[in-house]
Amino acid sequence: MLLSCSGWACTRLISVSKVPGGNPVARQDPDGFAIEFMICDFCGSNFCDRCHEPGSRFRAPRCTSCGGKLVSGARLEQMSGRPRPAAAQHHAQAVRLMESGRFQDALPELDEAVRLRPEYAEAHRVRGIALSGTGRHAEALAAFDQALQLNPSDALAHVERAGTFLRMERPAEAIAAYDQAIALRPGYAAPQINRAIILMDGGRDAEALAAVDRAIALLTSGSAVGAGRYDLASAHSVKGAALVKLGRYAEALPVIDYAIDNGPDSWNDHYNKSYALERLGRIEESERARGIADSLRNS
Known part of the structure; x- marks a missing residue:
């Protein structure tokens, strides 16, 4: 049996097995699977051995969700019917x-x-x-x-x-x-991207660019946690907009294209692309991008 861990942004699965010492496949992949885990006696959340705080001599570890007492995963069958x-x-x-x-x-x-x-x-x-x-x-x-x-x-x-x-x-x-x-x-990219958007909206474009570059580096490093499907595309969208505002039009184009190719349709990306192309004198391409932007905006 496999269970999900309730720890925030944890992608490990909890392997429940009657094999002495645990399922051998799970034991060979400790980053993907946990053998030891705890269960909240109140809300029923499961926590792998990396996602719960240790208890003490006088106090059992507690569930961060509801404050309930965590008990050994060995009691899973006993608690599952409650x-x-x-x-x-x-x-x-x-x-x-x-x-x-x-x-x-x-x-x-x-x-x-x-x-x-x-x-x-x-x-x-x-x-x-x-x-x-x-x-x-x-x-x-x-x-x-x-x-x-x-x-x-x-x-x-x-x-x-x-x-x-x-x-x-x-x-x-x-x-x-x-x-x-x-x-x-620190590995959570979404607040870094959102923070960059606020900085850019406030006219702090260079700061926004630096902030979103850090988010992109994090997302491409493989060490990000809690990443959503479109976080990297969103970060490129923000970076492209910041580069356009800073007048760095040639640099902005491949960044905006990445956002368009890998994220959901956004009229704003196509508008920024149109503006950058216009500034670079590529008028026919700019008009095509503007037409897509207007179509998306009015749909």
């Missing part, structure tokens, strides 16, 4: 609702989850996302702060705080929140 506590059920239902865009409907479920279990860090973070998504930004920030009090290592809470600050048109505080996420998870 119904999850009400707070965990409310949280799970809220996540399902939010996955279908029903943020308002999710809020009562999350309110109940944190009422029943105030130490439920992930429920506070998810509640903050739902609040921000329904325009209740000040309440969302309070929910993220509560999540971070309970789990100071939650980089995602900082990222969501940053997004809420942006919706409130408070870019300096958004940058500070992204900086906190980056300090916690």
Whole structure:
């Protein structure tokens, strides 16, 4: 049996086997598979041996999601038949609702989850996302702060705080929140890309270019964590825009082409390409790119 690890951005699988010492294939690939793991006795999350903090002589290790006690994975069969506590059920239902865009409907479920279990860090973070998504930004920030009090290592809470600050048109505080996420998870590229966008929007184009170059280096190094499917294309899109703003049109073109070829259709990439081509005197190509940009923008 294979289980997923609930540790943030962990790609290891947990191999559960009755073979003494564990499945030999899994044992030969420790970066891909864990043999030892722990289970949260409250929410049921599984954590590989690299993704949970050690306990102490007097205190069992705790789940960063809900604060529950972690117990040995050897108890998997015993625990698998247990119904999850009400707070965990409310949280799970809220996540399902939010996955279908029903943020308002999710809020009562999350309110109940944190009422029943105030130490439920992930429920506070998810509640903050739902609040921000329904325009209740000040309440969302309070929910993220509560999540971070309970789990100071939650980089995602900082990222969501940053997004809420942006919706409130408070870019300096958004940058500070992204900086906190980056300090916690230096290998997490998304906040570095988003930070570069804010810098560029604020006219700090050279700083934005340096920031997005660091993100691209991270993504191409193979050491990035939590990377999304289009992160590298998005980083090239931002870099191309920064180069155009800095007047470095010839350098911008291959960067923008990478974003176009590897990311989702974006009218902005084609517009930037058109502008760079026009500045380089390549008018016919510029008009073709502008036509694509206008078509995408109006679709």
